[in-house]
Amino acid sequence: MGTRRSNGEGSVYKRSDGRWTAAYFDENMKRKYVYGKTQKEARQKLQEKILGTSLEKQEDYHLKDWVRNYLESYKKNEIKATTYGSYMLLLRTYIEPSKLGSILLSRLKTKDLQSFYNEKIKEGYNSKSVRHMHVIINGALEQALREKLIKENPNKYTVLPKRKTYIPNVLTLEEVKKLVEKAKEDKMYPLVITAIFTGMRKGEIMGLTWDCVDFEKNRIHIVKSLCRVYHEPDENGIVHATYELMEPKSAKSVRYIPMLDIVREVLLEQKKKQEREKEEYADIYTDFNFVFTRPDGRYVEQRSFMDNYHKFLKKYGVTDCRFHDLRHCFASLLLTSGTGMKVTSELLGHSEISTSMNIYSHVYDETKQEALTKLNDMLNS
Numbered sequence: 001m002g003t004r005r006s007n008g009e010g011s012v013y014k015r016s017d018g019r020w021t022a023a024y025f026d027e028n029m030k031r032k033y034v035y036g037k038t039q040k041e042a043r044q045k046l047q048e049k050i051l052g053t054s055l056e057k058q059e060d061y062h063l064k065d066w067v068r069n070y071l072e073s074y075k076k077n078e079i080k081a082t083t084y085g086s087y088m089l090l091l092r093t094y095i096e097p098s099k100l101g102s103i104l105l106s107r108l109k110t111k112d113l114q115s116f117y118n119e120k121i122k123e124g125y126n127s128k129s130v131r132h133m134h135v136i137i138n139g140a141l142e143q144a145l146r147e148k149l150i151k152e153n154p155n156k157y158t159v160l161p162k163r164k165t166y167i168p169n170v171l172t173l174e175e176v177k178k179l180v181e182k183a184k185e186d187k188m189y190p191l192v193i194t195a196i197f198t199g200m201r202k203g204e205i206m207g208l209t210w211d212c213v214d215f216e217k218n219r220i221h222i223v224k225s226l227c228r229v230y231h232e233p234d235e236n237g238i239v240h241a242t243y244e245l246m247e248p249k250s251a252k253s254v255r256y257i258p259m260l261d262i263v264r265e266v267l268l269e270q271k272k273k274q275e276r277e278k279e280e281y282a283d284i285y286t287d288f289n290f291v292f293t294r295p296d297g298r299y300v301e302q303r304s305f306m307d308n309y310h311k312f313l314k315k316y317g318v319t320d321c322r323f324h325d326l327r328h329c330f331a332s333l334l335l336t337s338g339t340g341m342k343v344t345s346e347l348l349g350h351s352e353i354s355t356s357m358n359i360y361s362h363v364y365d366e367t368k369q370e371a372l373t374k375l376n377d378m379l380n381s
Helices: 039-051 063-075 081-095 110-122 127-146 173-182 189-198 202-206 261-280 302-315 325-336 341-348 353-380
Strands: 011-014 020-025 031-036 219-222 225-230 241-246 255-258
Touching: 011 039, 020 039, 031 039, 063 081, 063 127, 081 127, 081 225, 081 241, 110 127, 173 189, 173 325, 189 202, 189 261, 189 325, 202 225, 255 341, 325 341
Parallel strands: none
Antiparallel strands: 011 020, 020 031, 219 255, 225 241
């Protein structure tokens, strides 16, 4: 007796002449046959007819190899070099060395992925990093689904921890005034003050060049950002990064920021200081036209800068906050001074006003409350 299957799936049986026959129903429900010298061959031909794929030609990848293929073949030319470098770093650091990375796509289950994400959270990685891993893996599996390498994406059933809302440490107005009064002679002063009163991102400030500072129209034009790009490991397995000038984060990030008097004064003084350095370090100075540089004219090395930045805050006894929080400081100063959310969003270079609303809703609510309190006081008087 041959092995029989249910209607529409086909059946396999041996004929009296010794050949194996596989019977199936086509899309018009007509009975069709394929033949093979062995049961395996007949089953293979049946598979090809029903699913349109060959078992011999069907590829199976380990997850880590497929994710790498996905990033190199499908994402590299679609995303920014910085994002691509970060994705590849996550792949090399977390996915490739893991047990998950060695599982074949055909055997990958939701529980394997969920265990991987749970493990990373348990190891202390923040939810943002784990979500980035999830995004990479999910994109790769969706592509595998499109290419019929898998029948379903098991990643879509995983559950990730909720996003944690980051509450920035913002310098108070009194602390900002303290820096303005006491830190003017400090070498960190020009860069920090520019950040506080323009809301520029770190890469935008580091990549700022003099041709984008318009003293006549009293504004700064943001058109580029100094970005760190990770590369493939060298022969010793060491991952290197280079800094490159690139377009800003989004189209809305290209913008003009009017200069307050304090920013204008700081940048004019910075230009004079730079001219003195060009003379003092003439033998080694290379003019890349950066506003903020090392004494030899090259861009500021971010790791050493961050160390000096935190020492600067501590020295003057103000809140020790991330450099990015100076951007939040600028937004808070704008909103508490009565600037509307739309203008604030445009000055920050957010792609959507909803981004600003989500981040600064608490500040905006306080401002609205103060406005209504003033109105109430006015009516009562």
